[in-house]
Amino acid sequence: MSEYILEMNGISKEFTGVKALDNVNFKVKKGEIHCLIGENGAGKSTLMKVLSGVYPYGTYQGDIVFEGNVQQFNKISDSVKVGIGIIYQELALFPDLTVYENIFAGNEVKRGPFINWNQTIVESTKMLEKVKLNVTPETLIKDLSIGKQQLVEIAKALSKEVKLLILDEPTAALNEDDSENLLEVLSELKNQGISCIMISHKLKEVISIADKATVLRDGRTICTLDASKGEISESIIIKNMVGREINDIYPKRANKLFGENVLELTNWSAYDVQLGRKVVKDVNLHVKKGEIIGIAGLMGSGRTELALSIFGNPKAYKLQGNLVVNGSSKPFKHTRDAIKAGIAYVTEDRKGDGLFLIQDIKNNVTVANLHGISTNGIINTNEEVKVAEDYKRSLNIKASSLEQVVGNLSGGNQQKVSLGKWLFAGPKILILDEPTRGIDVGAKFEIYTIMNKLINEGMSIIMISSELGEVLGMSDRIYVMAEGKVKGEMAIDVATQENIMKLATQ
Amino acid sequence: MGFFNEAKSLFKVNIRDYGMYIALIVIMLTFSIMTNGLFMSSRNISNLLDSAGYIAVLAVGMTLVIVIRHIDLSVGFAAGFLGAITAILLAQVGLPIYLTIPIILVLGVVVGLFNGVLVASIGIPSFVATLAGMLIYRGALLQVTEKTGTIIINDDNFNAIGNGFIPSILQINGLHLLSLLVGLVGILLYIYSEISTRKSKLKYQFEVVSKEIFIMKLVMVSAIIAYITWILAGYNGFSWTVVIMLLVVVVYHFLTTKTVLGRHIYAVGSNPEAAHLSGINVKKITYIVFGSMGMLAALSGMLFTSRLQSATTTAGTLFELDAIAAAYVGGVSSAGGVGKVTGAIIGAIVMASLSSGMNLLGVGISYQYMIRGGVLAGAVIFDVMTRKQRG
Structure with a gap:
């Protein structure tokens, strides 16, 4: 058997024309903590979704080899079965259930058709000891701090006999004490032979804990750094993260005059x-x-x-x-x-909280300043069409007519509608x-x-x-x-x- | 583009809007044929519209409540309770009618605002908040009618609201003259408003439909108004209920399509987060919509009480569900942001037509419920299918 617990070879994944992953190679040795680093959109999460079976076999190219066998995961439970556990940034716990119910949710300890609650509690106590979490199994999840909830998630993964634990930015929401505690637990698990992939943006953490670090950029593997060779340092990591070329697609402004x-x-x-x-x-x-x-x-x-x-x-x-x-x-x-x-604010999530997708371009453009086209609360619809027509022309919104529903426009045109809406608010x-x-x-x-x-x-x-x-x-x-x-x-x-x-x- | 091609493409684009009108015409034609024309008789149509009145006004308010993604289950017994208060004020306290009506309407607004506070400020799901209201008003109705039982109203002016007709100046060949005049004025107003809209659109150089289509639309709508007027004039003319119903539709149609308030209501319905971030006060809109619902519940209660000439202990039972059904048949969408006031009225008339037609045919009440349920399901299926096609 090879020394690697996981080998991902030549993984490529496309989303309707956009290459999210391009021939990525990623290998994790048994019993190591391997950090995955990259900017937003570099492909880290996509890679982990391929690994955990969120994107089923056949929707990507390349091989996943786990413990020497080529794996074909069709769903998440397939990857859980072989011993891969993933913990997302947004925790997937039931806040109103107890710690022990959460640890064994979906994996209940049964006697015949019934759940053996006493055994569940005994097993949970063992798991809690492993992650050094000092609470009673009867505690409700919502009464725990986020840091402790994270440990419950790990305990849950351990209860499924996890061999490879994946953590997506585990310390993003934690304070310093909780972060330190979590990293300690991970080191402890490493000593017990559990391998770990950690996605992190905090380079200090990476430097303190990682045995290896792989940097992704624009869907490609840039390099894998080795701590034992002294390669994991802030300057080396950052150099590899940002190496993207800046193309000259930014129009220049001639005269820069700043006021007060x-x-x-x-x-x-x-x-x-x-x-x-x-x-x-x-x-x-x-x-x-x-x-x-x-x-x-x-x-x-x-x-x-x-x-x-x-x-x-x-x-x-x-x-x-x-x-x-x-x-x-x-x-x-x-x-x-x-x-x-x-002040105007064009939101990050234009579909979620920026636009009215079921309404047409005209209504979206004028909604933030309807008083600007009405007298005594009555809208001058002709004036409205004129305003919307102006913005459609000046912002070059490509649509068959002003009555086109915004949900059917392309992303770029939706963004222009968002801009138009706020520009009309002056x-x-x-x-x-x-x-x-x-x-x-x-x-x-x-x-x-x-x-x-x-x-x-x-x-x-x-x-x-x-x-x-x-x-x-x-x-x-x-x-x-x-x-x-x-x-x-x-x-x-x-x-x-x-x-x-x-x-x-x- | 040829006349027929243009007509065809207009029809395709607007099939969702036209769907319920077509359904109504099909239902009316079917019943006319099956009853040998009895269904379209003056007397029957007049009764049908009167019986739809108190549900139709509720359906108008309910449509807006559903548009902003809420529901109001309390309106049925709120209407019954406010109807009983009306009867008490008129028959027992002896207040004059011109004081009683505004008082009840204001009480209705208060009832609606109470729901609004529960939903918008305290954050209780509207289903639960208004279910509580439903129980409370049911109890309140029983409480105020406990001692007397049914309260009889002897005020003729009030009873005319649900039973009377606008006065006739002259009868010509047995036709109701004032009603004919009202119909004629209606047609002229319609044609005038359409032409002036078209003119101002042309002034701004906007796209308009071709002249042929425009004239065809004018002729068809005018013919329909004329036909309904003629039918009603053949009996006792326009009833006060129909006049009130028309007023409610005209006012609410104007409010929802032409005003800032209306646009804000639909914005809140189609995306509450985006509405908030666009500077719309979502709470205020919720108050206004529930307040208007309460006022219309008061109106509905008075229409019903007047129709029975008395307040009963069970008035208002299941009104809310009939109103919700009418709103859905009229094309409102529970996902929010979609639904027209005119649709609600058509929905109410469709449901009333079904009852009336099946009564004439002597269909058993058990089958009537099943068929009305089927029509409701069918209307929503049609809505879902046409939306899928578009998206």
Whole structure:
């Protein structure tokens, strides 16, 4: 038998024309902790979904060899059967059930047709000892901290006799103590012969725990680094993560004239009541008139939460600190107030909370400013069509007519409809959250061109983006966020992919 | 593009909107043939519309409630309870009719807002919140009618709402003159509004349908209004119930299609998160929609009480389910954001036509329920199928 517990050879996976994985090779030795690293969209999650059987055999190319045998997983339970356990970022526990019920959910200890609860509790206690979790098995999941819930997830995987444990950003939501504790447990499991794949953005953790680290970029394996050869260091990892070429697809702006501050945040914090933690911590930030601010960072770094906390706070965070817009201090009570003050926010998830998919282009473009086309609350429908027609033309929205339902448009055209909607509201500060996610290169270029045009007309733009190329290509100044904090601010002429990524992975 | 091709493509695009009109015509024709024309007689149509009235106004409100992804189960007994209060105010307290009606309508709004608070501010699922309301109003109805039992109303003006007709100035060949005039004015108003819309569209250089199609549409709709007017004029003319029903439709149709409020209601229905992020006050919209539902429940209660000339202990039983059925037959979608006020009225008339036609044919009540259930299921299946085709 080979020394590898897992070999993934030549894995390729396509989504309708887009190559998410391109000939990826990935090998894990028995009893090692192997970290998987890469930017958002590099293909880490897709690779793990191929491995765990979320994407069944036949929908990808290449071989999965587990313990020396070629595997053909058709569903997730097939991979569980051979001993692969995956723990996602969003935990899959039942909050209202007890720890022992959760550990053996779907894998119940039975006597005949009945569940043997006493045996279940005895077995659960053993599992809890293995993960060093000091709670009684009767505790309800919802009464545990997230860190402890994570340990229950691991205990659950252990109960299925897992040989290879996959963790997707396990420490993203944990505080430092819990993170440290979790990493200790993983080391302990390693000593018991359990192999582990960990996806992580926190390079410090990777350096402290990994035996090997594989870097993915744009769906390809870039390299596999070996700790025993001293290859796992911050500079080597970052160099391999960001090596993407920046093509010259970013239109240049001729004259850059910045005015005074239009938006200023001081010691700005937001506490998410539902999650029970701060999602934005002590942010200081300012935006000048005619400036494009890039906010870089990885997913979950608090960028969207920051935008929402400024834009009328729709998630009802508890806010602290000071927000000044156009010279006056404004804690907005509702998104409507933020819109009135001249702020617009184009959401990250345009289908989920940006657009009205079952309505037509016309209704979507005018919805945020219906009062602009009505008298005494009665809409002038002819004026409305005219407005929508103007935006369709100036933004080059490709559709058969204004009556076309937005759900049927392509991603790029939907994004332009979103833009049109907010431009019609007449903002002075435009917040764009991942403005070019999931749209083709041609449409991207159009959106960049529109952004430059708006800046020339005196608007200011805050652009949140995970694409480093975009951040470097479009911004005048860059803030890097991680863990809800602004980790650094840099002028565009000193910013590089490496130093952004260094701050983002702290 | 030829006349027929244009007509065909218009029909295809709008099949969902036209579906229930076609269904209504098919049902009416079928019953006419099976009853040798008795179904389309003046007397029957007049009775049919009167009997649809109190459900139709509920269905209008219910459509909007369903559009914003909620439901209101309390409206049936709320209508019954408010009807009983009407009877008490008129018959026992002795308030005049012109005070009683506004008081009851305001009470209706209060009832609706109470549901709105439970749903929007406290966050109880509307199904549960309004189920609680249903039980409470049922109890309240029994409580206020406990001592007296049925409360008889002797106010002729009030009883006319459910039984009376608009006055006739003159009878010409047994036809009701004022009704004919009302119908004529209706046709003229319709033609005027269509022509002025078309003119202003042309002024803005927007696309309009060809002249032939436009004239055909004018002639067809005018003919239908004329025909209904003529039928009703042959009996006692327009009843007050029909007039009230038409008023409700016209006002709500205007509100939902032409105003900012209407657009906001549909925006909240099709994507509440996006609506919030577009600066729409989702809570306020929820209050308004439930408040309007309560007001229409009060109206429905008065129509029903007036029709019976008395308040009974069981008034309002199952009204809410009839209204929900009418709304779904009228094309509302439970996924939210889709559904028209005019559809709700047509839905209510379809359901009333089924009952009326089957009564004339002497179909047993057991079969009547089954057939109405089948039609409801069929309407929703049609809706789902046409939506799949489009998407």
